[in-house]
Amino acid sequence: MTAQADVRLHPAGTTAGAEAKDPRPDPGVPTTPEPADGWTPICPLERLQRERGVGALVGGEPVAVFRTHDDALYALHNVDPFSGASVLSRGIVGDLAGTPVVASPLFKQHFALDTGTAVEDPTVTVATYPVRVVDGTVEVGGA
Amino acid sequence: MVVLAEESRPAYDRVALSSYVGEASEDDLALADDGFHADSLVELHLDDPAVAVDRDRRVVTTRKGRSVAYDELVLATGSVPFVPPVPGRDLDGVFVYRTLDDLDGLREAAEQATVGAGAGRRSGVVVGGGLLGLEAANALRRLGLSPHVVEMAPRLMPVQVDEPGGALLARLVSELGLRIHTGVSTSSIARDHRGGLTVTLSDGLELDASVVVFSAGIRPADGLAREVGLEVGERGGVLVDERCRTADEHVWAIGEVAAVRGRTYGLVAPGYAMAEVVAGRLAGDDAEGRFTEADMSTKLKLLGVDVASFGDAHASTPGALEVRLDDPVAGTYSKLVVSDDAQTLLGGVLVGDAANYETLRGFLGEKLPGDPMSLIAPAGDGAVGVGIDALPDGAQICSCNAVTKGALVHAITSGEAATVPQLKACTRAGTTCGSCVPTLGKVLASCGVEVSKALCEHFSQSRAELYEIVMATGLTTFSDILTEYGTGRGCDVCKPAVASMLATLAGGHVLDGEQATLQDTNDHFLANMQRNGTYSVVPRLPGGEVTGDGLIAIGEVARDFGLYTKITGGQRIDMFGARLDDLPAIWRRLVDAGFESGHAYGKALRTVKSCVGTDWCRYGVQDSVGLAVALELRYRGLRSPHKLKSGVSGCARECAEARSKDFGIIATETGWNLYVGGNGGFTPRHAELLASDLDTATLVRTIDRFLMFYVRTADRLQRTAPWIESLDGGIEHLHAVVMEDSLGICASLDAQMARHVRSYADEWAAVLDDDDKLARFTSFVNAPGTPDPTIEFVDHHGHRVPAGMKDGQPTDLGALGFDTSVPIAGPTIPVGAPA
Numbered sequence A: 001m002t003a004q005a006d007v008r009l010h011p012a013g014t015t016a017g018a019e020a021k022d023p024r025p026d027p028g029v030p031t032t033p034e035p036a037d038g039w040t041p042i043c044p045l046e047r048l049q050r051e052r053g054v055g056a057l058v059g060g061e062p063v064a065v066f067r068t069h070d071d072a073l074y075a076l077h078n079v080d081p082f083s084g085a086s087v088l089s090r091g092i093v094g095d096l097a098g099t100p101v102v103a104s105p106l107f108k109q110h111f112a113l114d115t116g117t118a119v120e121d122p123t124v125t126v127a128t129y130p131v132r133v134v135d136g137t138v139e140v141g142g143a
Numbered sequence B: 001m002v003v004l005a006e007e008s009r010p011a012y013d014r015v016a017l018s019s020y021v022g023e024a025s026e027d028d029l030a031l032a033d034d035g036f037h038a039d040s041l042v043e044l045h046l047d048d049p050a051v052a053v054d055r056d057r058r059v060v061t062t063r064k065g066r067s068v069a070y071d072e073l074v075l076a077t078g079s080v081p082f083v084p085p086v087p088g089r090d091l092d093g094v095f096v097y098r099t100l101d102d103l104d105g106l107r108e109a110a111e112q113a114t115v116g117a118g119a120g121r122r123s124g125v126v127v128g129g130g131l132l133g134l135e136a137a138n139a140l141r142r143l144g145l146s147p148h149v150v151e152m153a154p155r156l157m158p159v160q161v162d163e164p165g166g167a168l169l170a171r172l173v174s175e176l177g178l179r180i181h182t183g184v185s186t187s188s189i190a191r192d193h194r195g196g197l198t199v200t201l202s203d204g205l206e207l208d209a210s211v212v213v214f215s216a217g218i219r220p221a222d223g224l225a226r227e228v229g230l231e232v233g234e235r236g237g238v239l240v241d242e243r244c245r246t247a248d249e250h251v252w253a254i255g256e257v258a259a260v261r262g263r264t265y266g267l268v269a270p271g272y273a274m275a276e277v278v279a280g281r282l283a284g285d286d287a288e289g290r291f292t293e294a295d296m297s298t299k300l301k302l303l304g305v306d307v308a309s310f311g312d313a314h315a316s317t318p319g320a321l322e323v324r325l326d327d328p329v330a331g332t333y334s335k336l337v338v339s340d341d342a343q344t345l346l347g348g349v350l351v352g353d354a355a356n357y358e359t360l361r362g363f364l365g366e367k368l369p370g371d372p373m374s375l376i377a378p379a380g381d382g383a384v385g386v387g388i389d390a391l392p393d394g395a396q397i398c399s400c401n402a403v404t405k406g407a408l409v410h411a412i413t414s415g416e417a418a419t420v421p422q423l424k425a426c427t428r429a430g431t432t433c434g435s436c437v438p439t440l441g442k443v444l445a446s447c448g449v450e451v452s453k454a455l456c457e458h459f460s461q462s463r464a465e466l467y468e469i470v471m472a473t474g475l476t477t478f479s480d481i482l483t484e485y486g487t488g489r490g491c492d493v494c495k496p497a498v499a500s501m502l503a504t505l506a507g508g509h510v511l512d513g514e515q516a517t518l519q520d521t522n523d524h525f526l527a528n529m530q531r532n533g534t535y536s537v538v539p540r541l542p543g544g545e546v547t548g549d550g551l552i553a554i555g556e557v558a559r560d561f562g563l564y565t566k567i568t569g570g571q572r573i574d575m576f577g578a579r580l581d582d583l584p585a586i587w588r589r590l591v592d593a594g595f596e597s598g599h600a601y602g603k604a605l606r607t608v609k610s611c612v613g614t615d616w617c618r619y620g621v622q623d624s625v626g627l628a629v630a631l632e633l634r635y636r637g638l639r640s641p642h643k644l645k646s647g648v649s650g651c652a653r654e655c656a657e658a659r660s661k662d663f664g665i666i667a668t669e670t671g672w673n674l675y676v677g678g679n680g681g682f683t684p685r686h687a688e689l690l691a692s693d694l695d696t697a698t699l700v701r702t703i704d705r706f707l708m709f710y711v712r713t714a715d716r717l718q719r720t721a722p723w724i725e726s727l728d729g730g731i732e733h734l735h736a737v738v739m740e741d742s743l744g745i746c747a748s749l750d751a752q753m754a755r756h757v758r759s760y761a762d763e764w765a766a767v768l769d770d771d772d773k774l775a776r777f778t779s780f781v782n783a784p785g786t787p788d789p790t791i792e793f794v795d796h797h798g799h800r801v802p803a804g805m806k807d808g809q810p811t812d813l814g815a816l817g818f819d820t821s822v823p824i825a826g827p828t829i830p831v832g833a834p835a
């Protein structure tokens, strides 16, 4: 696998601010965003199993990073807006009508990995982050 | 409108009476909906029968002394069971089978008989081997008694079936455990010295019985009519004309009490038809309605043996021909009665396999679509069979409610109904005896409506079909199965379902290789995720036993990791609030203390609850704890379509609540009774008796087969109760499969379970020995050890619970009169992350 094939960038507008990411009234999350062009190293690419996610801390925010069967990488804010729990990285990855999704482990709503939109309720969206691989290391940006 | 009722409950579905000993409640059987009770035009007086009628003044007097004036009087008093004048028929423990009150009494007597010191398998005697007698015998069986059936005629169901059909029927029901005595009558019933009953038959045979049920026919309840001088039929019944009117123009009779032109009808459909005629006339919307003839087709329900009879079953039409097919090996008998030119179907009898009953009945009086023999010949023998498509629109599919094929097709094509429940709701078909329900499905299918069994969008197969495929092909990875038999990438429905299949077929650790990616978070981290993303931890305590040292070890773990601790209903200890990163350390301590995974996180065997049995209890008749521990260790780790729970009670007092479990075992003096299909939860169900008085080896073998058959054939997330219900033939079919190997699969089921038992290894111990697997247990891969900042706890009456109530507020204990300044139990646990 080559590094350039793994890079996946999202439009800047889809990465909303920390307040929008966490729907709880008082998330109690320390928000220490890094500069907009900062990239946070996550882990070696091999550490990511295909069709599964891991949790990571990006600028103090819990983020879920996924690798799908075709080696595409995605990152979503880890907090499930329906339950308020920081758990999306632990959901089952798959596809619905061709769209790659992760299912929340708590109430099983599905979130599109590329847009963060909830399949069951398109008015609900979790923030997405750009992901890339540099020298075999997965990095998440935009925090 | 004033309704006077003798019984103390509003009208209920008598046809479904027998389901009351099983899962149905009084409410399930209610006939009138709330609208009826709220209707200001209807006045209902329960428990207050009419005792006199003054036809000149047009007044009815009730037992409680009420006088009700009428313009029109409708008698619908039904029938009373006929009890032959046998000495001893008035003794306690002798019942009839007609009302809910009868069944309450019967149930109580059966329970008393099966409890009590020295309870073995008790018997019951049913007098009368007709349709109702067999239903009653089945009810006794479900109440835990061994039924005898005494029939005076030389065969069972003499009214409906002929000699060869009756012989086969006797054989089939004997195989189900009914003991049949035909050609004999009951001479006497007497109380024996132990408080039971002894029934003496005319051939001198003496039967011990805890209860006796008379089901020897019914007599129209026409006493009131006789008293007021209304004419009755030769064999009883209020004589009415086709308008259901008596000689008194203001008095009508309908249902079983009515003798329409001298003939009474003991079925529900003619009663409904008469009711409609009278209602039409009284309400004035159909002044011409007449009751002419009735479909007297009958089908034995519930017992699990197919018997059906329709039309002119005894070929009494002049010139009628009989076409028979008797296959003693397959256990089926079919007979069609046709007109002398073999063109028109007049009637028939089906025993052993009545799958074609509804369709054949639809051809009654119609021209047959083929040679009569080909209609009853087994499929594949050049038989054409009868498809729904061949039926004329006017054919009656539901005889109880007079619903034709045309009416059903209309409901489907007009878009009113697309499923069987919807068809039932909008046409009422299938809502009475239920025997036409399978045909409703066929009508739907013939209209092109398919009921999808697909697992999800990625697999068009049902779980059972996919299981068959995986078993037959030996595929061992989800990717291969998906590539060969599915589409797309899979989802949170099919992935865990396939993971569960692979666990019982291919074995190996649930977190090996690709398997790990398929698992739901609970299986992925071998713990139960709670609402704030933390996990709960449940070590296995087989049979609910725990030592003092074990308790201390658990207590120390709970204290050191700041876990909220609760005793579960399954006799174990659940520790809540564990952070993902702490799970390995928690389990290191538990495994070192001798504990293993309790699989509380898996769709797998949970617990085998037990009472203390003979070890401690003065009533115990078997070692319930020993059996519970053995069963829990045998089936631990078995992945299944849904969670599995079990219980073992040491005697019939049932302190372990075994009958609320998927498989429950209750000790008897001589062995074990095995009940299956119980559960608590949303739709609580009592488990049903599958086999009784088993020795331990047979018991374990039977459970092995039951569980493996369930694992192979149930739907995803289908508990055992709905699974058994979904089996064609229900629990009788299950009994045949696991006790008599009717499908020839027992050797394979046994071998599969033996493999499971052999290959069991503690999932947690294996993770602790494997660095790759351990590496998963971090909240943040780029900051291992950093606690998730979103997880917070608060104090709730001295216990540590997740911050932020999701719905509602914590119960205000002060408002309930508790002194909240004092913790309710134990010292206050410091709130916040553990040190």
Ligand SMILES: Cc1cc2nc3c(=O)[nH]c(=O)nc-3n(C[C@H](O)[C@H](O)[C@H](O)COP(=O)(O)OP(=O)(O)OC[C@H]3O[C@@H](n4cnc5c(N)ncnc54)[C@H](O)[C@@H]3O)c2cc1C
Pocket: B004, B005, B006, B007, B014, B015, B016, B017, B018, B048, B049, B050, B051, B076, B077, B078, B079, B097, B098, B099, B132, B135, B221, B224, B254, B255, B256, B257, B265, B266, B267, B268, B269, B271, B301, B400, B433
């Ligand atoms: C176990 C069982 C299974 C059956 N299975 C089937 C089946 O599969 N298919 C089928 O077609 N039929 C079946 N039947 C028969 C069916 O239940 C009857 O045909 C039907 O209930 C008759 O209805 P009815 O209204 O005429 O009488 P009932 O249902 O007997 O109702 C008469 C009511 O009138 C009351 N009453 C009597 N006298 C008075 C009085 N003086 N004042 C006030 N109230 C009075 C009685 O207490 C009773 O509640 C079954 C019956 C039983 C018992």
Ligand code: SF4
Pocket: B611, B612, B613, B614, B617, B618, B619, B620, B621, B624, B649, B650, B651, B652, B653, B654, B655, B656
């Ligand atoms: S504890 Fe067990 S043995 Fe004792 S009465 Fe209860 S069920 Fe029977």
Ligand code: FES
Pocket: B397, B398, B399, B400, B401, B429, B430, B431, B432, B433, B434, B435, B436, B437
């Ligand atoms: S035939 Fe009895 S409910 Fe349809």
